[in-house]
Amino acid sequence: MSETPALPAVSREWHLLSRPVGWPKPEDFALVEAEIRQPGPDEVLVRNMYLSVDPYMRGRMSAAKSYVAPFELGKVMQGGAVGEVIASGIEGIAPGDHVLHFGGWREYATVGAAQTVKVDANAAPLSTYLGVLGMTGLTAYAGLLRTASFKEGDSVFVSGAAGAVGSQVGQIAKLKGASRVIGSAGSDEKVKLLVEEYGFDAAFNYKNGSVSEQLREAAPDGVDVYFDNVGGDHLEAAIGLLNQGGRIAVCGMISVYNSTEPVPGPRNLARLIQTRGRIEGLLVGDHYDLQPQFVQEVGPWVGSGALKYRETVVEGIENNLEAFLGVLRGDNTGKMIVKL
Numbered sequence: 001m002s003e004t005p006a007l008p009a010v011s012r013e014w015h016l017l018s019r020p021v022g023w024p025k026p027e028d029f030a031l032v033e034a035e036i037r038q039p040g041p042d043e044v045l046v047r048n049m050y051l052s053v054d055p056y057m058r059g060r061m062s063a064a065k066s067y068v069a070p071f072e073l074g075k076v077m078q079g080g081a082v083g084e085v086i087a088s089g090i091e092g093i094a095p096g097d098h099v100l101h102f103g104g105w106r107e108y109a110t111v112g113a114a115q116t117v118k119v120d121a122n123a124a125p126l127s128t129y130l131g132v133l134g135m136t137g138l139t140a141y142a143g144l145l146r147t148a149s150f151k152e153g154d155s156v157f158v159s160g161a162a163g164a165v166g167s168q169v170g171q172i173a174k175l176k177g178a179s180r181v182i183g184s185a186g187s188d189e190k191v192k193l194l195v196e197e198y199g200f201d202a203a204f205n206y207k208n209g210s211v212s213e214q215l216r217e218a219a220p221d222g223v224d225v226y227f228d229n230v231g232g233d234h235l236e237a238a239i240g241l242l243n244q245g246g247r248i249a250v251c252g253m254i255s256v257y258n259s260t261e262p263v264p265g266p267r268n269l270a271r272l273i274q275t276r277g278r279i280e281g282l283l284v285g286d287h288y289d290l291q292p293q294f295v296q297e298v299g300p301w302v303g304s305g306a307l308k309y310r311e312t313v314v315e316g317i318e319n320n321l322e323a324f325l326g327v328l329r330g331d332n333t334g335k336m337i338v339k340l
Contacts, residue, residue, distance in 0.1 A: 007045075007086060011036050012317050013076040013106035020061050023258045023328070028061075029321050034076070034106070038087060042113040044099065045087040051104040051317075051338040052080035052130040053324040054164075058257045067283055079104030080135055082119060082126045093118055100129045107317050107340060124302060131164050131335030132302055132309040133295060135284055139251060140168035140227075141294045142287035145176075147280050148225045148249040152177035155221060157238055159183075160229030161203065162190035164309075164335035165251060169227045170200050171307050172298070182218045184211065184234060186330045193333065197308055206230075212237040222246075231255050236266040239277070248279040258328065310334030 010033040020028045039045045057079060060071045071077045081104035085097045090113045093099065100117045103109025119129045131137060143165075144150045156173040160166045161183025170181045183194045183203040194203035202218040211233045215223075224246050226238035231253030238248060256263045271277065301307035312332035314323040320338050327336045 007036065008108075009036060010034060011106055011108035014317075014320055015075060016061060016071045016073055016077055018073065019063055019070075020058075022260045024058070024061060024325060026321065031318060031321075036108050037110045039089045039110050041089045043089050043110055044085050044093055044113075044116055046081070046083040046099060046101060046103065046109050046111060047086050048081045048083040048104065048107055048109060048340055049098075050082045050127045050130055051320060051340065052135070053320065053327050053336050053338060054079065054136070055252055055254050055257065055327055057324060058328060067285075077105040078102055080130050081109065082129050083109070090116065098126060100134065105320060124299070127311055127313075127335075127337050127339075128302065128309070130337060131311060132168060132307070133299060136164040136335055137168055137298060138287065138291060138294050139282070139284040140165045140172060141298060142284060142290050143227060143249045143251050143282045144169050144172055144225070146287060146290065147282045148227060148247045150176065150178075150225055153179050154224040155180045155182075155219060155243070156225045156227065157182045157184075157215065157219060157223045157241075158227045158229070159206075159234040159238075160252070160254060160330075161185050161194055161198075161200065162333055163229060163330075164332075166227065166229050167194070167198055167309065167334060168307070170194070171198055173225070174199050175301060175306065180219065180221070182215065182223075184215075184230070190333060193310070206234070212240055215241055225249070227251060229254060232263065236268055239266050239268050239271050242271060242275045242277045244275050246275055246277045248277065249282050250279060251282045254328070254330075312336050313339050315339050 015030050018028045098121050100119050101111045103111045156178045158166045158169045162185040173181050180201045183200045184206045191203040194200040204214040215237045222243040223241045226248045228250045229252045232255040310333045323338050
């Protein structure tokens with residue numbers, strides 16, 4: 001094992017102190033110091049450079065049964081991260097290499113080989129492995145092409161379209177021959193970005209009026225594919241305009257994540273009978289078999305500028321929580337990244 005001697009004794013990391021009710025509050029969390037553990041066999045010690053904060057993390061703060069174990073109280077939280085290897089007990093990974101792993105929410109992480117993927121800093125900026133070429137990118141790719149069975153000529157509606165996943169869904173649909181791509185977002189500035197930079201055919205600000213009415217105006221010929229990041233009135237509106245054989249991929253429902261009471265579901269589910277429509281939930285963890293194909297196809301689009309992306313970068317481990325809360329508020333354009 002090789003290692004560099006200049007290593008601090010402690011690392012700062014975020015712990016969950018109590019399970020949030022409704023909107024998470026600063027007192028539910030604590031930034032604490034922890035001893036840095038040297039790696040054993042089949043482990044690496046990583047100095048984290050970029051951390052990911054994502055909406056799904058809100059679900060892991062709850063004790064409710066879900067598709068992934070909740071964060072443990074009084075222990076460090078987890079999330080995607082990219083960093084530089086400081087010491088390695090893994091064959092084929094050396095100090096100075098860069099890796100993608102799941103030991104986020106901390107400055108230094110000791111992680112096992114099964115959790116570690118070597119990434120090339122020369123092929124793409126390191127931060128992109130957390131976003132456009134990482135989990136959010138694969139979510140968009142798998143959700144559109146596999147879950148929603150997208151085909152050339154489809155009309156596609158994406159909610160939360162200026163976010164990390166949504167912006168990529170719309171662009172991939174355009175690159176693969178969609179007849180029309182419509183997006184919703186929460187500000188006029190984001191709407192302008194969708195049309196002028198990401199190439200959406202139409203977009204609207206859901207805060208400016210009825211989602212159903214704005215969608216009907218933007219999609220006069222209906223919707224073949226709806227990629228749902230929001231739920232609520234967006235899902236009801238999409239079902240209302242779903243074409244024969246339409247498909248809905250449910251990726252997220254950020255509108256209900258902080259609700260303390262049950263939220264009414266769409267009132268027009270009977271339309272699925274008329275349209276023979278399909279709604280299917282989407283978890284990226286089920287689709288990692290597509291990762292090589294995804295990088296092979298999307299990597300060159302990113303490199304050539306055919307697929308554009310934005311990042312909202314917040315600096316400092318001390319601002320990790322505020323960056324996460326910003327994602328829940330919709331403060332980010334594109335992927336929210338914390339740079340250490």
